[in-house]
Amino acid sequence: MEQVDTLVIGAGVIGLAIAARLSKHSEVVLVEQGHHFGEHTSSRNSEVIHAGIYYPSDSIKARTCVEGKAQLYTHCTEFSVPFARIGKVITAQNTQEEEKLASLLQQAQNNGVDDLCWLSKEQLVQKAPQINAIAGLYSPSTGIVDSHQFMLSLLGQLESHQGQYVSRTQFVGAVPTANSFAVKLDCDGTPFELRCRHLVNAGGLFAQHNATLIEGLQPIHVPAIHYCRGQYFSYQGSHPFKHLIYPVPEQHGLGIHATLDLAGQLRFGPDTQFIDELNYETDGTALEAFYQAIKRYWPNVDKRRLQLDYAGIRPKTQRQGQQDFQIEGKSIHGLAGLVNLFGIESPGLTASLAIAKAVEAQLVAEHK
Ligand SMILES: Cc1cc2nc3c(=O)[nH]c(=O)nc-3n(C[C@H](O)[C@H](O)[C@H](O)COP(=O)(O)OP(=O)(O)OC[C@H]3O[C@@H](n4cnc5c(N)ncnc54)[C@H](O)[C@@H]3O)c2cc1C
Known part of the structure; x- marks a missing residue:
């Protein structure tokens, strides 16, 4: 043998x-x-290189994300893997979400992510034109990579x-x-x-x-094992985004956010839905929910330009928490x-x- x-x-x-x-x-x-x-x-x-903001202190996620991010940037440079450190803005729509941003800032610092900047409404306009929010957090070490x-x-x-x-x-x-x-x-x-x-x-x-x-x-x-599907819609045509734009996170994911790929193509997602069987089928009826979620932070979004794209599945070990x-x-x-x-x-x-x-x-x- x-x-x-x-x-x-x-x-x-x-x-x-x-x-x-x-x-x-x-x-x-x-x-x-x-x-x-x-x-x-x-x-x-x-395809986002995450900074390590969200995860509970001392979790394996927090430790490996922060360490892995630094290793990944070095690896990409060494092996000529395309990447871009484009940064991301997490947005708050109301005072309750602003409080969540403040606790995210604290959590990030606990995880050793000490480069986040608080953005006032005025600073947000500079960083992310057309974005509707009362405050934001900017993460300069977030990036994208060609996976x-x-x-x-x-x-x-x-x-x-x-x-x-x-x-x-x-x-x-x-x-x-x-x-x-x-x-x-x-x-x-x-x-x-x-x-x-x-x-x-x-x-x-x-x-x-x-x-x-x-x-x-x-x-x-x-x-x-619980399958938690996340689907994406791509956005056809031009857009004003230079950075990734996120809402405050939700229970099972980071919320329907705006990501860019290295060609500048804008995509929104992923949503969260538990499914019984492992399949990557997408569901066009999610369009309205996507539109409403995006409109909260980008009022100018044109619904007709949203096109159902692909889905991924999160390997959840529990349905709650x-x-x-x-x-x-x-x-x-x-x-x-x-x-x-x-x-x-x-x-x-x-x-x-x-x-x-x-x-x-x-x-x-x-x-x-
Ligand atoms: C919607 C979504 C968005 C995400 N976004 C990000 C992000 O922006 N940034 C980030 O850092 N992470 C993100 N992730 C997480 C990241 O994609 C995953 O953590 C990572 O891809 C998991 O890789 P894996 O190798 O464990 O699993 P997989 O990529 O699923 O690979 C497992 C492989 O094992 C093979 N396999 C299984 N069993 C056998 C067997 N018996 N014999 C032989 N082969 C076998 C399978 O065929 C498969 O190819 C996201 C995940 C999802 C679902």
């Missing part, structure tokens, strides 16, 4: 970042069930370290043996087995299902060499390089 140091399940941005990092010092195989890498959540998001090129650069890193990436190959089971796992793969219809010392489950929306295929992993260590990233190694579930990643929703793209570092640290710690 072929033997490798590490098998990483799933070539989204998280699996790619982990495989690229681990391959610097060990032999890594990265398997992807689809035809191409990054076909799920990693190519169905806002496909970013993933391609990680794949390049993996391959330059002699790591292997295999598409159309599905993880279908693992049995822990002394110091390793006997792993079963389905390579485009052909069964294949290999042995690995480390097994990293970066399956995104499928991570919980993958975890149930690992013998010896107690069900208590497999959290629930704040959830954190779960990066679970032996200290949590007791199986040496296994790391499961659950609930890697936003800001996972931003945090990916820091998450990879955290996975490596967990595996290294096991050998001490």
Whole structure:
């Protein structure tokens, strides 16, 4: 049976970042069930490099977002991945929302994000013409990135370290043996087995299902999965935006915000809706809700220019309240060499390089 140091399940941005990092010092195989890498959540998001403002102090999200943002900007420069540090404005429409902005400012400072600027109504007019708000917060370290090129650069890193990436190959089971796992793969219809010392489950929306295929992993260590769809509308034609524009955040997402891609195309979204099955179908009836949400901060929006675009799905582990990233190694579930990643929703793209570092640290710690 072929033997490798590490098998990483799933070539989204998280699996790619982990495989690229681990391959610097060990032999890594990265398997992807689809035809191409990054076909799920990693190519169905806002492509925003988040500053780290919103997340509770001491959460894994806060730590990996702030650390990952710095690493991502450095990586993009080093590997010529297109990005732009265009900044974002979070807007308040009334005094209640202004209070929320003040608490966001405090939360950001607690998270080590100390470059936010408070914008008065007059300053807002300069920063974001046509935006209707009584106050705002400006985040200069927020940016946008070409997520496909970013993933391609990680794949390049993996391959330059002699790591292997295999598409159309599905993880279908693992049995822990002394110091390793006997792993079963389905390579485009052909069964294949290999042995690995480390097994990293970066399956995104499928991570919980993958975890149930690992013998010896107690069900208590497999959290629930709830699919929370977020859809986008693109905006045809010209617009006045130079920065990303956000409302104050809502319960399950950051609110229907205005993002730009690197070509200057304006998009709005994502909304939030829990769905029962994993599918990326979009729903045009959301147009009116989008229009009303955008009109609050951009009264001049022309409804006829909003066009239904794509949808992404958040891997929620709970339906209520704040959830954190779960990066679970032996200290949590007791199986040496296994790391499961659950609930890697936003800001996972931003945090990916820091998450990879955290996975490596967990595996290294096991050998001490
Ligand atoms: C609507 C939306 C907007 C977002 N916006 C942002 C943003 O602006 N900024 C930001 O930082 N983050 C954002 N995020 C979060 C970010 O996109 C995700 O955190 C990140 O893409 C998750 O990557 P992943 O690799 O965990 O998952 P995925 O990209 O889903 O990759 C998992 C991969 O594993 C493969 N796989 C699963 N099981 C198996 C198996 N058994 N065998 C082989 N392969 C398998 C799948 O096919 C898939 O390719 C957003 C998320 C959503 C949903």
